[in-house]
Amino acid sequence: MKKYLYSDETLFRNGDLFEIDYVPEEFNHRESQLKDIAFSLQPALHGRRPLNIALRGLPGTGKTTAVRRIFAEVEETTRRLVPVYVNCQTENTKYGIFAKMYSALNGQQAPPTGTPVRTLIEKVGRIMSERGTVLSVCLDDANYLLFNKTLNGVLFSILRLHQDFPNARAGVILPMSAMDIQLPQELDSGVLSVLQLKEIFFPPYTEEEIAGILKERIRKGLYPNVISDVLFDIIVKQTMRSGDLRVGLDLVKQSALLAERAGRMAIQEDDVLAAYEISKYVQLSASVKALTSPERSLLYMIADMAVETESYLSTGAVFEAATENMKMSYTSFYDKLRKFDQMRLVELSHLAMNGRTREIALRWEPEKVKEVCG
Ligand SMILES: Nc1ncnc2c1ncn2[C@@H]1O[C@H](COP(=O)(O)OP(=O)(O)OP(=O)(O)O)[C@@H](O)[C@H]1O
Ligand SMILES: [Mg+2]
Incomplete structure (x- = not known):
């Protein structure tokens, strides 16, 4: 153990594993959801329109991770289907979303803001039409587009691209953690009739599943024996209390940082308790x-x-x-x-x-x- 501390003075084998945007290699307990997402995209491999799906489940249940993994596989295997990932918390205008579609298709920055949205939509539609490329657009946390009433218009433009541009086919993936959102009440009937949304549910992880996920991350991310079994159990309990896996991942990271800063080679209970005061605000x-x-x-x-x-x-x-x-x-x-x-x-x-x-x-x-x- 000592040699690690002396070599780089860290308890982390790989600190990236605890970052908020890290896409884990091991992604257990979501096999059926991954299969369902893949199934919805399969028509696109034959040039047809993907099925539109909503991913529903509480925060931290793996919706974003599932999409990122499937999209990575798509990028590795085909050029026929182009995945477009949009984080609607930060990208909440029709222009911004079509700009993402444009750069995914073209590998280039979209035309500067100020270009009319219609022009941008036309460019996207024309490229898709000419190349026969199918798009899968993931509007992550799509409910954020409801506040400025953008969702309806965005879906309308994406799903009706084929009307103006022959063979321009696109489907949407809508991950949402707000369980009380009822899309049929929020969207126009014209959009709903084309959307034909199928729901894929992400249930909360059980205590055992949380423990398994955290254990694996710790095994890869920290050096051995940094966390004792007793402290690990406390971390699992605190994660269950907060209801979000992210709190657990952050708790491991913050605890290790505190121990590291104190020049210790293992985490103590004090570290975990102090770290929880930071980690419980990770969602905030x-x-x-x-x-x-x-x-x-x-x-x-x-x-x-x-x-x-x-x-x-x-x-x-x-x-x-x-x-x-x-x-x-x-x-x-x-x-x-x-x-x-x-x-x-x-x-x-x-x-x-x-x-x-x-x-x-x-x-x-x-x-x-x-x-x-x-
Ligand atoms: N089955 C799993 N195995 C390993 N890590 C996981 C698993 N599920 C989720 N995670 C991790 O938990 C964190 C949260 O997952 P993710 O971002 O996919 O949740 P989400 O459902 O999109 O949450 P939100 O609704 O808040 O956006 C990520 O850091 C991810 O690495
Ligand atoms: Mg998410």
Whole structure:
């Protein structure tokens, strides 16, 4: 053991394995979902349109990882089908999404912003039509496109490409962790009739599965004996408590960093407990990172108001305070609140007396939210 510490002074064999965007080599317990996704893409290998699918399941259940793995396999095996991965938390305009499609097809940056979307769609459609290339567009966390009412229009444009461009065939993959979203209520009937969405469900991992996944990651990512069995059990329990595998992965990383910093060769219980105070906010930090700067300012302001009050905040009071500093219509304000609600940053609830007024409650400690947003 000593030789490792002396050689590079680290407990990590490979620290990348604990990064948030790492795509694991071992991806167990999702065999049937991988097969279902592959099945939906198979028509494309014969030049036909892929089936449209929704991947539903709570955060950290492997939806994004499953898509990334299948897309990697597609890229290795065929040029006929071109996968396009879009993170809708950051890319939420029709232009941005078609720009991704354009660069996936062309291997080039899309034309500069300012080019009309129609021109961009035409370019995409023409290339697909000429080459007979089929697209599979993954709109990851597609529910983010509901707040600015983009989803309907984006799906309409993608799924009807073939009408203007013969042989331009595309299918969509819609991973979503918001379990309460009902697409039939959110989309127009014209879109729904072409979409014919099939759902693939990602159930939460059991405690045993979580333990297996974490053990494998630790085996590859840390040097031997850095975590004792007793501490490993605590990490598994904390992960189950948070309900998100990411918390567990981050907990391993933060604990090892703390031990490393203290110059120890193994993690102690204190490290795990201190690390949990950081790791339990991994979801909060990731959500806040995905916000635009006006959204972040609004969330900061809500947290600031929440520090002052013991009870719920009313949407009216928050809107009034927000418009003192920011220019915002009520609709745009309310879209932002819905987005926060979906991201599980706040909880919106109706007041019993009046169906229209709503109350806002932060789901995280206000001081912590201010710190992360600030
Ligand atoms: N079966 C598995 N084996 C190994 N690692 C996994 C497995 N499932 C998920 N992970 C890991 O857990 C983390 C979260 O997985 P992923 O991003 O795929 O979840 P998700 O369902 O897309 O979550 P969200 O809805 O929040 O986007 C990733 O870092 C991934 O490496
Ligand atoms: Mg995901």
